[in-house]
Amino acid sequence: MKNKEDEEKNGKINRPKSISMKKKNMMRLGGVGLSLEAFANAKSTRNNYNPALIKKQREFYKNAKYVRKFKKKLKQQNQQDNLSSVVRPMKDENETGEGSKMMKKNKKKSGSYSLKELYEKQHEEKEKARVERESVIKAKKEEREKAEARRKAEREKMYKKTRHGQPVMKYRIEHLLQTIQGSN
Template sequence: MKRPTQRDGGGRRRNEQRLGGGLSLAAFANAKSRNTGYNPALIKKQKEFYKNAKLISKYKRLKKQQNQSSNPPQFPIPKEGGDDANDAPKLHSKKKRIAPSLKEEYEKKRAEDEKAKKEREAIIQAKREEREKSEARRKDLREKMFKKTRSGQPVMKYRIQHLLETALESSNK
């Protein structure tokens, strides 16, 4: 049996002093029961609520815009005689003049867009063909450069030919 020494008791006392004694059970319970305001479930619920409210307001705004755009503004119906009857044909004739010019502009723009699109496609197609040709050329050259004889030695004919071609190209530049 081991006897408690004075040293063990002294260390315990020093630890208690350093820690400031222990919390009483009542103080501990009171500290744990205090509400910090952090509740992840509640925070998630609030975020979802605000998100839904935002979506609903956006939906209502879009609905309102669609209703305004689909219902053209109501013009007063002209009565026989009076000033309103004279103004109505003028409005109508202006509208007829504007519509064809807008249509022509739209057709011009559409034709220009189509033309630009065709040009872009032609450029892309030309680049693709160029790339395919160069890849085929490189693949062919690679096959020739890696050719081996029956004994496993490299075929020098193609390598020398390639060296000559590169030398001629560099001298021409």
Template sequence: MKSRNSGDDGAAGTSSVWLSAKKKKKNVRRLGGGGLSLESFANMKPGRSQYNPAIAKKQREFYKNAKYVSKYKRTLKHHNQQNDLSMPSSSKGETEGDSSGKGSGKKKKKSWNNLNHLYEAKREADEKARMEREAAMRAKKEEMDKAATRRKAERGKMLKRTRSGQPRMKYRIEHLLQTIQGSS
């Protein structure tokens, strides 16, 4: 049998190295990546295998604070947008009329009244919706109470017994009749 390295050592050696590199590359692609080297695997830090309540508390606090900060930034942005909307209207009033102080004050007062009016309308709508929800809840609760009393009375009838301990068939037959009539 011939050995692979027989013949010209330079040409045959490089071709076998090239073939093995090609096979290795093909295997790596087939297996989905090169994986970790032995060195990197040995130096890896162990993952969190145990539950640490202190870290969980710190993370909760971090997320809570982040939520507050984002909410604060949102309100600042909202206020800045409102101020930007009111500024051009006051600058138009200054360019159009000579009375710079009085015209802008009236416009601010009008916008304040408008905002107040919008607030009142929204509050009234919310109040009306709340009252409707409460009325619906009250009606549902009354209906549930009626059903509970009806079930209690029916249960009492179904549990009635004769002197010898046999169930009273009169009530059971009535119940069966009502269920049949209700289904049809």
């Protein structure tokens, strides 16, 4: 009797060995396992690299891009048709054939003229940008060459030697002074 009471106080209860082992294993493994549904869902998610799927998605997005562009073009054409239909009644009011011909000529001239102006403007802007880039590159190149020449002259001074083969300390001391002054 006393043994039973001691076991109950210590938290030990007489159970079959298999049940106690099962409980120990569950505690060790972190509780209850996954349900069948949770296991199936976990297996079905694709977190790995799949080139075929990537290719398929890329093609889908490419097609979507083309469809968007196509719809945009259609919309622009519809707007142009609407504008031209608005212009047509005005032409009908001018029933003289000469008047409409003159308007067409003026429209063509103004259109080509504005396109030509636009082209020239863009060309000038590109030319300015190119000249500016070239000047910047040229300035950098000159600066680099000057710095390289200066370093070369300093190197020659640093490597100068007396007739007896000793280094000339004058230039080395000057260099040290310059670096100290530069750091202050």
